Amino acid sequence: MIHQYQNNGYNIVLDVNSGSVHVVDQEAYDVIACLEAENTFHTPDTLKSEETFAHLKEELGNKYSEDELKEILEAVIELTEAGQLFTRDIYEAYIGEVKKRKTVVKALCLHIAHDCNLACKYCFAEEGEYHGRRALMSYEVGKKALDFLIANSGSRRNLEVDFFGGEPLMNWQVVKDLVAYGRELEKQYDKHFRFTLTTNGVLLNDEVQEFVNKEMDNVVMSLDGRKEIHDHMRPFRNGKGSYDLVVPKYQKLADSRNQEKYYIRGTFTRNNLDFSEDVMHFADLGFKQISIEPVVGDDTEDYAIQKEDLPQIFDEYDKLAKMMVERERSGKGFNFFHFMLDLEGGPCVAKRLSGCGSGTEYLAVTPWGDLYPCHQFVGQEEFLMGNVDEGITKPEIADEFRGCSVYSKESCKNCFARFYCSGGCMANSYKFHNTINDTYEVSCEMERKRVECAIMIKAALADEERMEGHEEA
DSSP: OEEEEEETTEEEEEETTTTEEEEEOHHHHHHHHHHHHTOSOOOHHHHTSHHHHHHHHHHHTTTSOHHHHHHHHHHHHHHHHTTSSSOOOOSGGGHHHHHHOOOOOOEEEEEOEEOOSOOOTTOTTTTTTTTSOOEEOOHHHHHHHHHHHHHTOTTOOEEEEEEESSOGGGGHHHHHHHHHHHHHHHHHHTOEEEEEEEEOSTTOOHHHHHHHHHHEEEEEEEOOSSHHHHHHHSBOTTSOBOHHHHHHHHHHHHHHTTTOSEEEEEEEOGGGSOTHHHHHHHHHTTOOEEEEEEOOOOTTSTTSOOGGGHHHHHHHHHHHHHHHHHHHHTTOOOEEGGGOOOSSSOSOHHHHHHTTOBTTTEEEEOTTOEEESSGGGTTOGGGOOEETTTEESOHHHHHHHHTOSTTTOGGGTTOTTHHHHTTOOHHHHHHHHSSSSSOOHHHHHHHHHHHHHHHHHHHHHHHHHHHHHHHHO
16 A cells, blocks of 8 residues: 655655655656556566556656656566565454453553643543542552552553643642652562653642652643633633743743653644644743644534644644754754654554554553543443452453454555554544544544654655765765
8 A cells, every 4th residue: 555645845655554655756756656546456576567567658658758667667666575665464464463462551540630720621521520520539549550550560561650630730749659659569569660740730839840850751731832822721710821820830840851751732722723833832932842632522612623624734734844844954843742753663563553552551540449441431431441449340341442453443444544543542433433443534634644744854854864964975
């Protein structure tokens, strides 16, 4: 399967199954497109056949000479022989092995506080209540959660725990106590905890910063963009905006972490479809690690993204990608989460096929110790998997999630981005289709555009490195 597109002056060819990316001239772009349009699986032998060359002459002979076509075809054959073009899908054969994997938990999302000091308008957690009641996790429940993780982690040494909410800093002493307990468990069981914190920043102070810098591998700081955007969507319950309070705290924390191991995490809605301006605002504030996600909301909500918004969103991603290339060239670069692709190695096969591991490797824990497949399923009783006292009491839920992959979703089978998004978010699928084995098409469209932009950025920066190399030579 081949995916071709043009972006920012680059002709890009992606061989989907191998992940190989080729930046080509217009002639090669046209030849590969012509070969792909034959709807035949090409091998080096079929490409060397007289029929293939006759087809190229018939389709492109009015644009290119026979010598040009022969030269390009020879290069295509060479790449195909090297396993970098027209490759077969070898991953579907592994899906049976993925389904057979035992539930080995490596990460927990601890809902340390089902309460919040903000009233964000799009909050899927209902200001921290999660379809239930306000509550703070006790130290005893948190200890049981960490014990559960140790007991169900098998031979995995590196484990992850995210302190989540609501707002976790509203239960700060328990966060500190659980980190200390985790460090004791590390010594006892030869494990290593990677602790992270997701916060709205309201309660950040010097004491929190010092502890976070000592103990947290990553910090996610919520900020939606420009002051007017952030204050509109993330106010206090009295309606007052939170931007002026949290931004200086975030800047101080990011600098104290040497601009590493954190993310400024925003959400864009229909109110700021010009979200590239918000990303650049983050960069101008000095932040180097940036993420901004599309809101997921019911179509009835005025802030929800609609299909008709997609063309503008695509333009914004293109605009952002070009600006990022320019800033990188000027020495003012930054990382944007959705444009970060590993074109060298990439994720393991299981992750390529089935995604984030929710329900099998990753679970969410409520303040009273209930287990759910992930934070977005919390409060939906049909997904209640068990609790920290008894463990997983409904393994059939884990089995259902384990069977969910890019091959169980019809819309993924012919999508060029399937090995980058791994089938997308199962919670979004359930929200819009009442099944985890489907996709949220609006999100899919955005993911395809992000993958294209990310590859273009890689191509542009690699092109610059080549140019610099020629100049030095």
